[in-house]
Amino acid sequence: MSDSTSQQNRGLRLYDLLASAFLQEKVDTCFALLGDANMYWASRLAERGCRMVHVRHEHCAVAAAMAWARVTGRVGVASVTCGPGLTQTMTALPAAVLARIPLVVFAGEPPLKAAWYNQMIEQAPFVQATGAAYQRLHAPERMAEAVRDAFIQAVEERRPVVLGVPMDLQDRPLAEEPLLPPPAWKVLARRSPIQPHPDDLAEASRRLAAARRVVILGGLGATAPAAVEAARELAARCDGLLATTLPARGLYHDDPFDAGIAGGLASPVATEVLKEADLVVAAGTSLAYHTSMGGKFWPNAQVLQIDTDPATLSQGRVAADIHMRGDATLALQALAAAVPERAADWRSEALAARLRETPVFPAAEPSSADGVHDPRAAVLALDRAIPKDWHLVNTSGHVSSFTAQMRGRPHDRFLTIREFGAIGNGTSFAMGVAAARPGQPVVLLDGDGSLMMHVQELETMQRCGLRVLVVVLNDGAYGSEIHKLRARGVTDSGAVFGRPDLVAVAQGFGLMAGRLDDLIQLPAFVERFATGDGPALLDVPINDRVMATQMASRAGASH
Structure with missing residues (x-):
């Protein structure tokens, strides 16, 4: 029986x-x-x-x-x-x-x-x-x-x-x-969208009219298509720029005046340009500390927060100067209708070209004879080889400073959850995305330290037929720790572990796997994964001496 x-x-x-x-x-x-x-x-x-x-x-x-x-x-x-x-x-x-x-x-x-x-x-x-x-x-x-x-x-x-x-x-x-x-x-109680109060709308409109450098900042609460369109329209009417929080990355990716991510993982050009802001309209975001680096990212700007439940304090600080209670879509639409259109000044062809054409990384060093790559060159190669409509899962840790810069990818194809600052979640998050989107390719961009925390889940991916390509940017260490330790002149020995044979580990679990010795091999490996029906792992050895620009600025090191 x-x-x-x-x-x-x-x-x-x-x-x-x-x-x-x-x-x-x-x-x-x-x-x-x-x-x-x-x-x-x-x-x-x-x-x-x-x-x-x-x-x-x-x-x-x-x-x-x-x-x-x-x-x-x-x-x-x-x-x-x-x-x-x-x-x-x-x-x-x-x-x-x-x-x-x-x-x-x-x-x-x-x-x-x-x-x-x-x-x-x-x-x-x-x-x-x-x-x-x-x-x-x-x-x-x-x-x-x-x-x-x-x-x-x-x-x-x-x-x-x-x-x-x-x-x-x-x-x-x-x-x-x-x-x-x-x-x-x-x-469940039906929660209808909240219209902004007329007094709040009048005050916000007044501040927008007085500001000269406006940034519309979109968060996860402003991802509805109508909210995206309203943000674009408001930015255009105010001669302003667009930016997003890290979780909402890619929300305005095809707009010529999108500066990309704001805050701790912003590109160098966005970091420079957004410092000019004198008013930030933050829609659908809690204004977490790293979004503005504690206010230092736009030091001369007032912040207007649009939220259905605005709070005075966010992560230990007063993050906004004025609040508008309301649905992000309705509030942005109301502001776009209320603010008179001004002549373009900040929004110039030259600025659009700068945002579009400035390299996200300085010139990368060539790969070494033993196949160890500059992480900047590796990420640029990945950005070219991975189709724009594939799902990306961005991990935490040092390598995420590089992988977050991959351009031209819509918000609904990018996932990052970093609020607790814990590494080791990448494999799990990729499995969740793959289960939510059966059959669609998912690319996990992870570090070796993060992967090793839950490497056993490669077997889960294989057994459950989850379409995940695990790309391991492998520096043989805990990247954030070695760079911070070196910046202080302290030994990094406790954070350096070497590079185990991840290809053999993955193959032992039944995955297709390979080591990227030459970046020219990358498109062929991506194509092999695309034509297969299961998960795969690609080990990408990277130079552990290249520190992300964003980390260098916080660690006080040269780069």
Whole structure:
């Protein structure tokens, strides 16, 4: 008798009800690692049509769900077992909290009736310390409703909600499956777009009319097509430029007066030009510290923030001088209609050419005889070889300063989640994007230090048929650390590890893999991946003595 038949013969269990409650929320993808406290529930989800992406580490389940949620705009779902399964997620949860990503995590709990259980721990304090919510599901009569309420809470509070369900309760027999409450998507309060108040509109219009150097800064809250078009129109009417936060990179990529990313990862030309701003209109962004480098990026500018829920403080500082409460699209459209058009001064053909033609990197050094490349030359070659409509996943760490500069790629083809500053998430984020966009090529731009933290997920990519090309910019070290240590004249020995044979590792997991000894080989490798049907890894050895311009300015080093 098969396990499935055996379970069916046991009759309905509470985990059947819990599975039904998740499925009625239109959950079709779940990232999971199974254990005693979640495996029966997860198996029921799979039997009933939910795609289960079974990862090799619990952290990766939650991190992949984060990327899936960011790409789809829906609540991400992950599942881990209780105790050590849950504690393994303690890095992913605060990252999701800080990125304001809604998740529901089914974590189980030790059995209530057990006097002792070797995976017993007070789970709620761990989860709550990350900023996520923890809900104990201990009342069988309310469990279906509690699941529904968790989805509501995740959406309305824009953060993860972890569900603790004791395993002995999950196994409780049901005479029949009870009726489910209306799902979250049916009962969620409708939040209509907020029109800006006339007084706020008048004050903002006055400041725009008085400013001489206006920058329209778009964030994730201003990515709707109508908001993008309104931002373009407002910039044109005000003789202004466009820029984005890092997560919204590429929002205005085809506009001649797009300066690109603002803040810590801005290009040298954007850093120079945007210092001239005297008014920044920030739409749909929380104005995080790195977006303006604590205000130093535009030292002489006032900041007008457009947000549905503006806050006085952002990451420990007063980030805006004036606020306009309202939907980004409606507010930008209202401003564009209210502000008189002025003659072009800042927006000149010469400036457009400068923004378009200035190289993003200084002249790169040639590759060495042993196939070690200048990272700037490697990234330029990648930018030429990777089709513009492929999805890019940008990691954290030193190499991201280079890869963030790849031009001409739309916002919806670029993902970065960096709010917690943790490396090691790249593989998980790439898996989440690939699961959200089945069959579409995804390119992970990662460092070797980041990849090695969760290299086991290469096996997950292969087993699950995820179309990910993992490009490892391999300096044989933790890049940020070696450059900061060297800038201070301190030994870098604790951050240098050498270059293991990543090609052999990837091939051991069943991936197509290669080492890029000559940049001329890159298009052929990309084409091999494009015509295949599984993941691949490309090891790109890079010179560990080349420091990104953005890091050099912060580390106080020459470059």
